[in-house]
Amino acid sequence: MRKLFLAFIFTLLLVSFLIGRANTTRAGMDKENIRYTSVKVEYGDSLDSISRKYNNIGISNAEYVKEVLKMNGMNSDRVHPGCFIVVSYKEE
Known part of the structure; x- marks a missing residue:
């Protein structure tokens, strides 16, 4: 049960990071020009x-x-x- 909980938390953090990274990357591309x-x-x-x-x-x-x-x-x-x-x- 503990492993399942830790896997869920890790997945949640990974998805949050990737969503935040996508927004930052898009803003950075606008500033390149x-x-x-x-x-x-x-x-x-x-x-x-x-x-x-x-x-x-x-x-x-x-x-x-x-x-x-x-x-x-x-x-x-x-x-x-x-x-x-x-x-x-x-x-x-």
């Missing part, structure tokens, strides 16, 4: 307009702007012409 580039801010650009141009990652523009702010160590969403910022995009 993420690339980064430097973009020169032109007159009239905003992080919102840059987001609309480069965000093909599958997240909302608001989330993308937050990511750009974080990647560039910015405290404000104001950008100035002539500056360079790093953005991400998905290579297809």
